[in-house]
């Protein structure tokens with residue numbers, strides 16, 4: 023009997039969101055009196071660190087990763103572990119794999135989960151819905167459940183414990199999808215995974231002022247984002263567009279500069295831990311969603327803020 027947590031590997035290391043999934047799985051396993059087993063689809067430099075977040079062991083397979091092969095692997099591991107609950111970090115891959123795992127492992131599926139389930143009346147999960155604007159409680163039936171955990175929903179506390187890494191032999195089917203080429207942005211922090219984001223809106227007046235956003239972002243190690251009109255008018259590339267129709271981010275810190283705070287923009291940033299708004303209009307709607315606000319002209323505030331941060335770093 024166990025809670026099984028699938029680890030996503032990127033560039034030879036486990037993604038931070040997967041450590042959050044292990045922490046979630048371990049807290050749930052503790053509540054249920056079960057063991058936590060992590061499952062990796064390939065080798066990674068830090069698999070034993072799953073112990074830091076409560077896993078007792080890691081099963082390491084060697085598969086060519088696709089949603090179908092992950093579903094095969096997880097279903098086989100779930101049977102071997104007699105897993106009651108299977109946990110994945112929410113991601114593009116998990117969105118594809120979770121329903122397939124549900125079918126192959128005969129489990130009910132709950133996505134975008136933000137809290138530990140209420141076990142007092144069955145298995146009731148709390149999930150984020152409508153782009154983070156509301157929460158829904160949903161009862162999952164059946165003996166086995168698959169959960170995807172929303173990024174940043176779980177706090178990470180580390181111990182020194184290490185997990186044993188064991189080989190897991192899986193037999194997975196071939197994928198119907200062939201990845202022909204992967205093109206990755208380099209030299210930049212990727213927006214969807216960023217812990218810190220500095221984002222600019224139309225209040226930046228033009229692309230010639232974006233060096234102010236980039237200087238601040240570089241100083242604190244943040245990714246850069248923008249509002250939709252900014253990418254529509256080609257001040258910034260479309261992959262930086264944040265919001266309901268763009269990238270949804272969940273960083274620890276989101277700094278919004280010269281962005282009014284329209285509901286469609288907020289839909290993409292509302293799960294940020296801390297929001298700082300810089301806007302010259304004290305009535306800008308974004309201030310209502312901000313943890314900290316600076317009323318002022320971005321052209322004056324940004325250089326001063328960047329210089330002040332450089333001094334303390």
Ligand SMILES: Cc1cc2nc3c(=O)[nH]c(=O)nc-3n(C[C@H](O)[C@H](O)[C@H](O)COP(=O)(O)OP(=O)(O)OC[C@H]3O[C@@H](n4cnc5c(N)ncnc54)[C@H](O)[C@@H]3O)c2cc1C
Pocket residue numbers: 222223224225226248249250251252263264265266267268279280281282283284285286287290300301302303306318319320321
């Ligand atoms: C179906 C639909 C989907 C949409 N999806 C998205 C989406 O995904 N993402 C998104 O962002 N938008 C989206 N929008 C657009 C959204 O409604 C807003 O129009 C947009 O977010 C506004 O962008 P902005 O805040 O950059 O510009 P503005 O609304 O023009 O705001 C500019 C802000 O900058 C401030 N400002 C001006 N000068 C300065 C200065 N010198 N210093 C500091 N502050 C200054 C102003 O006070 C103002 O608050 C969508 C709209 C629709 C209808």
